[in-house]
Amino acid sequence: MRCLYIIVCVYIAFAESVSGQVEVSTPPIVNFTLLRQYDAIHIEEPQNTYQNLKKLSLGSNTTLSFGGSYRFQTEAFIHEQFEKKSEQNDFWFLNRAMLHAHLKIGNTFELFSELNSSLITSKEAIVPVDKDELSVNQLFARYQFHKNWNLLIGRQNMRLGSGRLIDIREGPNVRLSFDMVQLQFKNKTTGITGFYAVPVQQKAGVFDNDFLETNETLSALYWTQNWTQTTNTDVYILYKEEAQKTWNLGTADDNRISLGMRHFGTWKGFNYNNEFVYQLGTFGDQNITAWTISFNVEKEFTIGEKPITLGIKTEAISGDSDASDATLQTFDALYPRGAYFGRVARFGPSNLIDIHPYANLTLGKLTLEADYVTFWRFATNDGIYNPALILDYPSENNQRFIGHQFGTIANLEVSPFISVELESNIILPSSFLQESNLDATLYHFVFTTEIRF
Numbered sequence: 001m002r003c004l005y006i007i008v009c010v011y012i013a014f015a016e017s018v019s020g021q022v023e024v025s026t027p028p029i030v031n032f033t034l035l036r037q038y039d040a041i042h043i044e045e046p047q048n049t050y051q052n053l054k055k056l057s058l059g060s061n062t063t064l065s066f067g068g069s070y071r072f073q074t075e076a077f078i079h080e081q082f083e084k085k086s087e088q089n090d091f092w093f094l095n096r097a098m099l100h101a102h103l104k105i106g107n108t109f110e111l112f113s114e115l116n117s118s119l120i121t122s123k124e125a126i127v128p129v130d131k132d133e134l135s136v137n138q139l140f141a142r143y144q145f146h147k148n149w150n151l152l153i154g155r156q157n158m159r160l161g162s163g164r165l166i167d168i169r170e171g172p173n174v175r176l177s178f179d180m181v182q183l184q185f186k187n188k189t190t191g192i193t194g195f196y197a198v199p200v201q202q203k204a205g206v207f208d209n210d211f212l213e214t215n216e217t218l219s220a221l222y223w224t225q226n227w228t229q230t231t232n233t234d235v236y237i238l239y240k241e242e243a244q245k246t247w248n249l250g251t252a253d254d255n256r257i258s259l260g261m262r263h264f265g266t267w268k269g270f271n272y273n274n275e276f277v278y279q280l281g282t283f284g285d286q287n288i289t290a291w292t293i294s295f296n297v298e299k300e301f302t303i304g305e306k307p308i309t310l311g312i313k314t315e316a317i318s319g320d321s322d323a324s325d326a327t328l329q330t331f332d333a334l335y336p337r338g339a340y341f342g343r344v345a346r347f348g349p350s351n352l353i354d355i356h357p358y359a360n361l362t363l364g365k366l367t368l369e370a371d372y373v374t375f376w377r378f379a380t381n382d383g384i385y386n387p388a389l390i391l392d393y394p395s396e397n398n399q400r401f402i403g404h405q406f407g408t409i410a411n412l413e414v415s416p417f418i419s420v421e422l423e424s425n426i427i428l429p430s431s432f433l434q435e436s437n438l439d440a441t442l443y444h445f446v447f448t449t450e451i452r453f
Contacts, residue, residue, distance in 0.1 A: 030054075030416060032452045034170060035157055036067055036100050037112045037138070050453075061106045068099040071450045073173075075343075082429050082438035092123035094130070094173045098137065107144055114138040118173040128202040129172035129338060129388070135202070135209050137177055152182040155200065155211075160193075160222055161234045161262050162273055163337050164294065164349070171339025174202055178218070179211050191224040199335065215243040218334070234262035234275075240334055245283070247330045248351075248383040248391055249323050252284030256332060270299050271311075283328040290331040292317040292349070309360040319351025319379030330382055333389060340387050341373055342407045344425040344444040348387040351378045352402075369409040375402035377432060384432070393438075399431035421448040 031040040041055050055065040076091035100114035116137035120130045140154025155177050160166040169176040180197035197218045201210035222236040238258040245254035260277040272295075279290040298311025320329045333340075333349040340349050341356075358371035377384065377400045384393040384402065404427070411421040427442040 032416065035159070035168065036069075036098075036114065037102060037110075039065075039067065039102075041065055054453075063104050065102045065104075066100070067102075067453055068097070069450060069452045070098075071096045071448065073449075074445075074447045076443075076445045078443040079440035080442065080444075082427075082433055082440050082442055084440045090123070093121045095119045096173055100138070109144070110142045112138060112140055112142075116175065120173060126204070127388075128204070129169065129174045131204045132174045132202050132209070133204060134206040136207070137175060148185055148187050150182075150184040150186070152180070152184065152195075155179050156182075158197075160220070160236070161224075162264070162275065164275060165238065165258065165260070165277065165334045165336060166218075166220075167335060167337045169335070169338040171337060171343050171345065176200075176335055176338075189226045193220070193222045195220055217241050228265075230267065231265045232263075234260070234264075236260050238334065240332070245332075246391060247283070247320065247328065248381075248395055249283070249286075249320055249328060249330070252286075254281070254283050254288075254332065256281030256283075256288050256290075258332075258334065270297055272297050277331075279331060286326050286328045288328050290318045290329050292331050292333075307362045311358050311360075313354075313356040313358070315349075315352070315354055317349050317352045317378060319377060319382030321379045321381055323381055329379065336387065336389075338387050341405065342371070342425050343423055343446050344405070344407070344427065344442070345387045346392075346405075346427060346442065347375055347402065348385045348389050350385045350389055351382040352376070352384075353378050365413045367409075367411045367413075369407075369411075371407045373405040373407075375405070376400045377402060393433070393436065397432065397435040399435050401430040402432050403430040404428045417452050419448075419450050421450075422446070423448070 033039055043051050043055055053066065055063055058064055073094040074091060075094065080090065096116070096118045098114060098116050100112065103111040114137045115134065116132060117134050118130070118132045120126060123130065136155060138156050140152055140156050142150055142152045144150050157168040157175050158166055158178055159168050167176070177200040178197035179200060180195050182193060182195035185192045198212050198214060199216055199218065201213050203209050217240070219239045220236065222234065224232070224234050226232050238260070240256055240258070242254045244251055256279050258277050258279050260275065262273070262275040264273040266272070274296065275294045277292050279288055281288040292315060294313070294315035296311065296313040298309055300307055300309045318329050318331045331350050336349050339345055341347060353376040354373055356371060356373045358369065361368045380398045380400055381395055383391050383395045386392045405425060407423070407425045409421060409423045411419060413419050423446045425444040429439055429441070433439065
């Protein structure tokens with residue numbers, strides 16, 4: 001922990017130094033986004049060297065812009081698997097560098113390319129989301145053949161709606177990419193997207209990722225409607241085919257349809273985001289009947305001119321109630337956020353009931369967040385899965401209560417280009433884990449510095 005403290009101090013000092021240098025040089029106004037193809041760049045006069053390189057004019061209607069990011073993380077666990085063993089206390093270092101180029105020809109055509117290098121050191125059990133030495137993260141072309149219609153072909157990170165089922169997986173070191181064909185309609189109030197996509201299978205080397213491996217595919221039709229300034233809905237149908245999927249029940253081909261509706265907006269000062277999904281299909285020779293429902297309500301207050309947000313989330317996610325019948329009831333969250341309940345990422349969104357109150361406080365450039373989550377198994381005959389929906393804790397007893405999780409995040413936006421964040425989580429195991437001899441308290445810490453340009 002002393003090593004982590006030294007690293008935090010060094011990076012904060014470095015961030016403040018760089019921030020001061022950037023501010024002196026009068027940077028352009030850049031609104032950085034999570035998906036960098038949506039960055040808003042406003043070059044102002046007089047231009048400095050950075051501005052001249054950031055966005056090049058190739059004619060009256062054509063621009064070429066460049067950018068990227070570097071993210072450094074130190075992640076530490078104590079009793080990562082709820083066991084009191086020496087090898088359960090560990091820490092490692094993650095580095096992720098991304099570079100992109102974006103060509104735009106008016107509003108008609110764009111070509112976006114992005115390289116990724118994700119590295120990790122000091123970790124023994126490396127999983128695919130930890131390391132990818134060099135890969136093409138995104139490479140797609142978009143053609144607007146009508147003022148309301150776009151055609152996109154290529155590799156893309158993707159987030160649909162709130163990201164509960166389809167997300168870019170920002171929490172882990174390696175993002176999730178899809179090779180896809182997408183057709184999109186959009187006007188002021190309506191957006192409809194249809195696509196056929198194949199998830200990219202990550203490997204750890206240089207340009208060695210598998211692509212167009214059709215043993216796993218995703219097709220979708222997604223409709224977003226802005227009814228008023230305060231009321232919106234998403235209605236969608238997703239069809240996923242996955243060969244040799246493993247649930248607590250066993251391993252077989254999983255082909256399922258997800259029918260969902262999301263209702264979000266504001267009402268009397270409250271922000272709400274509620275979603276329901278029903279799944280049907282086949283798992284081997286069994287029928288699938290699964291579902292989830294989620295509620296999220298929050299409200300912003302002002303305390304001494306400082307904004308504070310109080311909110312609560314709660315959801316029920318079905319699990320398989322009877323392994324001997326002809327129906328699988330385990331919900332498949334498809335491609336959810338890698339850090340679904342914080343970066344600690346112990347429990348994934350299948351076979352769960354959770355209650356999740358939280359509070360966010362903004363103090364200038366500093367944002368403080370605190371949350372609490374309590375978990376139960378939905379079905380005691382089903383196990384607990386990790387965020388990748390891999391079975392981590394099989395059903396070995398009839399206990400329902402999993403545990404308590406406490407989390408805090410302190411995020412400092414040093415400048416539009418630099419952010420520093422420290423996250424901590426504690427999970428207290430309860431009866432389901434304790435009866436499986438997993439009774440040690442889990443401690444988790446992540447320190448993150450990100451530079452965007």
